[in-house]
Amino acid sequence: MLKKDSNIFEKINKYLTKKGHEMCLSIYLKDYNSNNIYIRFDYVSKLSVYKIVWVDLNFLDEKHLEDYISMQMVTKFLSLKIVEKMTEKEYENSYSYNDEIIGDRVEILSYFQNIHEYIFDRFLPLELDFLIDPLAMIFSYLPRSMEVFLNEIFAKFDHQEDKYNYLKPIKFDLFKDDLNKLFDYNLRQAGEKDFQNDKVSFLEKIDNRYVAIVDGKTVSLVIIELIDDEHILMWCNCKCDTYCKHICSVIKAIRNKKFNNFYKVSYTGQEKSLLDKVTVGNFYLCFGVDGDKILLITSQGTIFPAHIMHKNKCVFEVIEDDDDCSLSKYLKELSE
Ligand SMILES: [Zn+2]
Structure with missing residues (x-):
C-alpha cells in the first residue's frame, strides 16, 4: 500500500x-x-x-x-x-x-x-x-x-x-461457507471422494497457513493461507488453473479436523545454499522419501526432492517423526 x-x-x-x-x-x-x-x-x-x-x-x-x-x-x-x-x-x-x-x-x-x-x-x-x-x-x-x-x-x-x-485472496469462510461458491458439482464430488479415501495424507497448520499433501497419480501440494479474518488465498501445484478437487478435499479435511503432521527434518550437511530457500525456521517440512531423496516443501510452496546422502553420510536429522518412527528408520537403513 x-x-x-x-x-x-x-x-x-x-x-x-x-x-x-x-x-x-x-x-x-x-x-x-x-x-x-x-x-x-x-x-x-x-x-x-x-x-x-x-x-x-x-x-x-x-x-x-x-x-x-x-x-x-x-x-x-x-x-x-x-x-x-x-x-x-x-x-x-x-x-x-x-x-x-x-x-x-x-x-x-x-x-x-x-x-x-x-x-x-x-x-x-x-x-x-x-x-x-x-x-x-x-x-x-x-x-x-x-x-x-x-x-x-x-x-x-x-x-x-x-x-x-485464482491465486488472489478471496472472501471465503474456510469453516462455514458453501463449497458451491467455489467448486462445481463434479469437482465437489471428486474432492469428497479423495477426502473419503484418505487421499489427504498430510495436513498441518503452520502459522497462518494450512499445508497439505493430496495423493493421486501425482502428488499435489495445497496451501491455504489466512490473509485476514475474511480472506484466504488458496493454491495447488497441480496443472489446473483454477480451484481444483485437491483444494476441495483439503477444505473437507480441515473442516473434519483430519490433521496429520508433516515430518520435520533439519539439514546437517555443509553445503547449505541449495537448501536455504526451503527453510521454515530451523526445520524443513517433509512428506516422505523417494528412493535416495527426501521430499521437502519449500516456503514458496513447491516440492523439493533433496539427496539424503552426501559423500556416504546422511545429511538430514529427523526432528519430528510419525508414531512408528518410519522416517528415522528409513534414514538409518540408508546410512548403513
Ligand atoms: Zn490441484
Whole structure:
C-alpha cells in the first residue's frame, strides 16, 4: 500500500502543469497486483499534441520527479480517436466496489467536458465498455510489461475472471461457507471422494497457513493461507488453473479436523545454499522419501526432492517423526 498517496498526485500535477500539460484523463492502478501505477492522457497546448504520461509510484523519488515520470507523444490519429470516444456521450459516474477483492482498484478520472469518475475493482464492468478502446489505445503507448494489467482489467469481456481470481485472496469462510461458491458439482464430488479415501495424507497448520499433501497419480501440494479474518488465498501445484478437487478435499479435511503432521527434518550437511530457500525456521517440512531423496516443501510452496546422502553420510536429522518412527528408520537403513 502506498503511504504518500494524496499529495504525490498534487506534486506530479504541479510538475506537469509547469511543463504545459492539461490533464484530460487519468488512470490510477492502485495496489493492483501490488503495483501502483499512475497514467495520464494530457494535452500540451503549446505543441498542440497529446501525450501519455506514466509513473510507477512504487519506485518514485519525489525529489527527482523528472527522472521518474515517463512520457510519450501520441499520434494525431489515435489522440482524436481517444477524444472522440470519451466525448461521444456523457457517461455517468460509476463506482463498482467489490468487497471480495483486496487491492486491485482502478480509478479513472475523465476531465473531458465535466469531470467524471469510473472506479472499479480488478475488472472493468461490462457497462463501462466505452472505456475499452481508450484504455487499449493508451496502453499501447505504455511499456509491454503493463499489458498484463490490461488483459486482467478486460477479463470480464473474455470470460477469464476465474483465471485471474485464482491465486488472489478471496472472501471465503474456510469453516462455514458453501463449497458451491467455489467448486462445481463434479469437482465437489471428486474432492469428497479423495477426502473419503484418505487421499489427504498430510495436513498441518503452520502459522497462518494450512499445508497439505493430496495423493493421486501425482502428488499435489495445497496451501491455504489466512490473509485476514475474511480472506484466504488458496493454491495447488497441480496443472489446473483454477480451484481444483485437491483444494476441495483439503477444505473437507480441515473442516473434519483430519490433521496429520508433516515430518520435520533439519539439514546437517555443509553445503547449505541449495537448501536455504526451503527453510521454515530451523526445520524443513517433509512428506516422505523417494528412493535416495527426501521430499521437502519449500516456503514458496513447491516440492523439493533433496539427496539424503552426501559423500556416504546422511545429511538430514529427523526432528519430528510419525508414531512408528518410519522416517528415522528409513534414514538409518540408508546410512548403513
Ligand atoms: Zn490441484
